[in-house]
Amino acid sequence: xxxNDLLGASLWDAYSNKVTTLMNNPNHQGEITEQEAAEHGNxxxxxxxxxxxxxxxxxxxWEVDPKTDIIVNSKFKSFGCGTAIASSDIMTELCIGKxxxxxxxxxxxxxxxxxxxxxxxxxxxxxxxxCSVMAYDVIKKAAGLYMGVDSGTFEEEIxxxxxxRVSLKTLQEVIxxxxxxxxxxxxDYTKAGxxxxxxxxxxxxxxxxxxxxxxxxxxxxxxxxxxxxxxxDAGSKGSFESMTLVQQIKAIDAVIDENVRQFLIMDxxxxxxxxxxxxxxxxxxxxxxxxxxxxxxxxxxxxxxAIEATLKEKLSKKIRVLPI
Amino acid sequence: xxxYLDNNATTMVDPLVVEVMQPFFSEVYGNPNSLHKFGxxxxxxxxxxxxxxxxxxxxxxxxxxxxxxxxxxxxxxVLKSIFNDHIVNGDKNHIITTEVEHPSVxxxxxxxxxxxxxxxxxxxNHQGIVxxxxxxxxxxxxxxxxxxxxxxxxxxxxxxIKEIGEICKEKGVLFHSDAVQAVGKIPVNLQDxxxxxxxxxxxxxxxxxxxxxxxxxxSQPLSPFLHGGEHMGGRRSGxxxxxxxxxxxxxxxxxxxxxxxxxxxxxxKRDRLEDALxxxxxxxxxxxxxxxxxxxxxxxxxxxxxxxxxxxxxxxQIGASTGSACASEDLQANTVMLAIGADNExxxxxxxxxxxxxxxxxxxxxxxxxxxxxxxxxxxxxSSYAKVGPTPGGESKACELHH
Numbered sequence: 001x002x003x004n005d006l007l008g009a010s011l012w013d014a015y016s017n018k019v020t021t022l023m024n025n026p027n028h029q030g031e032i033t034e035q036e037a038a039e040h041g042n043x044x045x046x047x048x049x050x051x052x053x054x055x056x057x058x059x060x061x062w063e064v065d066p067k068t069d070i071i072v073n074s075k076f077k078s079f080g081c082g083t084a085i086a087s088s089d090i091m092t093e094l095c096i097g098k099x100x101x102x103x104x105x106x107x108x109x110x111x112x113x114x115x116x117x118x119x120x121x122x123x124x125x126x127x128x129x130x131c132s133v134m135a136y137d138v139i140k141k142a143a144g145l146y147m148g149v150d151s152g153t154f155e156e157e158i159x160x161x162x163x164x165r166v167s168l169k170t171l172q173e174v175i176x177x178x179x180x181x182x183x184x185x186x187x188d189y190t191k192a193g194x195x196x197x198x199x200x201x202x203x204x205x206x207x208x209x210x211x212x213x214x215x216x217x218x219x220x221x222x223x224x225x226x227x228x229x230x231x232x233d234a235g236s237k238g239s240f241e242s243m244t245l246v247q248q249i250k251a252i253d254a255v256i257d258e259n260v261r262q263f264l265i266m267d268x269x270x271x272x273x274x275x276x277x278x279x280x281x282x283x284x285x286x287x288x289x290x291x292x293x294x295x296x297x298x299x300x301x302x303x304x305x306a307i308e309a310t311l312k313e314k315l316s317k318k319i320r321v322l323p324i
Numbered sequence: 325x326x327x328y329l330d331n332n333a334t335t336m337v338d339p340l341v342v343e344v345m346q347p348f349f350s351e352v353y354g355n356p357n358s359l360h361k362f363g364x365x366x367x368x369x370x371x372x373x374x375x376x377x378x379x380x381x382x383x384x385x386x387x388x389x390x391x392x393x394x395x396x397x398x399x400x401x402v403l404k405s406i407f408n409d410h411i412v413n414g415d416k417n418h419i420i421t422t423e424v425e426h427p428s429v430x431x432x433x434x435x436x437x438x439x440x441x442x443x444x445x446x447x448x449n450h451q452g453i454v455x456x457x458x459x460x461x462x463x464x465x466x467x468x469x470x471x472x473x474x475x476x477x478x479x480x481x482x483x484x485i486k487e488i489g490e491i492c493k494e495k496g497v498l499f500h501s502d503a504v505q506a507v508g509k510i511p512v513n514l515q516d517x518x519x520x521x522x523x524x525x526x527x528x529x530x531x532x533x534x535x536x537x538x539x540x541x542x543s544q545p546l547s548p549f550l551h552g553g554e555h556m557g558g559r560r561s562g563x564x565x566x567x568x569x570x571x572x573x574x575x576x577x578x579x580x581x582x583x584x585x586x587x588x589x590x591x592x593k594r595d596r597l598e599d600a601l602x603x604x605x606x607x608x609x610x611x612x613x614x615x616x617x618x619x620x621x622x623x624x625x626x627x628x629x630x631x632x633x634x635x636x637x638x639x640x641q642i643g644a645s646t647g648s649a650c651a652s653e654d655l656q657a658n659t660v661m662l663a664i665g666a667d668n669e670x671x672x673x674x675x676x677x678x679x680x681x682x683x684x685x686x687x688x689x690x691x692x693x694x695x696x697x698x699x700x701x702x703x704x705x706x707s708s709y710a711k712v713g714p715t716p717g718g719e720s721k722a723c724e725l726h727h
Binding site: 012023024026029031032033034044045046047048049050051052053054055056057058059061077078079080081082084085141142144145 | 632706
């Protein structure tokens, strides 16, 4: 919230000229009949997606040349707002001339991009990104009908945020890699949840199978479990020296979490592991003190020995702790 | 031609109202609380405005009508001060309201729920009306307040305020009504109904934005919402907004003088418009006309999504409104539409047209013509009216999940 948000967005002013033009005069609105397709020796495919009761519905018509699998003509019918009609229109245009297999690769991002006046400026405001998702869904359905397969087979991964096309796998990786703890961070890193917001938590514009809040919670839990496991493994096998660097840092973190950190926090301090460097004689663990630990007399003596002794006992006798 | 049919959102300020407020900007500008003549010079006009408001609502001299900045303030004041006076500092714990209230009541109630108050959101019937026996059945000895809107902004439907008031009186429960959509549109006679608190706003009856009022029966206790210089007898602090109070007095007088005649004239135009639009197939209007504010139509047009319709009307210079989820910033379906429970479709195909006493017959003719054209165009595009059916297996289930 700041100066520019005080008035609230004027929804329609954020539409590109292309959206406005196509809403007012869609080029491919209409139907293709069985008879027309047959006259050209082509196959007619008609697919529906959505329903009036959920606010958006689209019907896509394809006339496909069975010899080449090329979509020679395409039309649409749409129950929806201006952006839904414009998205449907541009979708048919993107389909025409492509083979069915090529058309399946058209995503909602392509549809939205084709509606832009200039490549840098989005064609629709964030909450309307969602309209183009229907186009992507109905194309998959039409392709499934033509090829006689379930449309689900075209989706190689589980998409959590349709608007920004972010997969479950990507989200889990980004959370782990960057140690994300909030939904806002997830949106900043991946754009997921930044548009129609349906995928953030239940109760939004549409029901979802996966929600960011659940993914965040589950991934965080998994991360904690991994940490515990790393610590347990290290303790039981005594194979600290044979671990990779990442595993070593995780194991050290886990031991510190379990045995040391709480005592530092009680005194208003904390610490972080900066680096681990194995040498011939030692495994040097570089740490940095935070908060009240910084400059505390004991941090160079008693506390330091306690940390080192704990790590030595739990992980490896070769560990030497060096504060920086 | 341009036609404004969104008068339930706000209205044009009547030029006669603008005229009476003019002198109070640069000529008579003193603070009415000052002792000097610059201050007291505004008193006759303020007294007149107060008289105009009391007369328009048939309020008793023992009642307080306190000017506020808007009805949102009035509604918040009642709810939060009742919470303070009777729940935090009393033995009550319960507030009753309805599912279809304006956000200024609903959001305030949700905030009070977070503070530990129990809130009952009463359902409405298929006409969008709160039934008195439902109100009665939810009142307990812990109920501090019943808050029911007089008329709905979305549907125009009028609640049985007299009956609900009697029930509250009998049960000894305080009763508040948000009368924003009633005052100036239909007769509001405070001697005829039992209401403890009543909110209103000038910009809904051709007054300016930024001025409203709260009626408090018998000057009963209600702790203040704004603390400060003890203006308005200590009930609402903040320097009196002189030009706007003067304007509100004039506006309410203009709106309520010969109100039956005005209602009949607006209703004739409304009914003509409604009849003409209902000639279109697959349409229906929410609520019967006799129990509706005379200026409002909420019509559902099958196969035409609300925001799309609004777009086409806007292209024809017609301003209307929709409860369609698509048209809202957060894509949330309209709670009022869903509460009526007629059909999920209505939440997406509803168009609200709200007239005023300034709406002309020519404007109605133009609207009928343009509206029908827009429906024709959008139905031609609509999948709901497509003739060629889907390839077997290509049908869609109702509201399926994207996956």
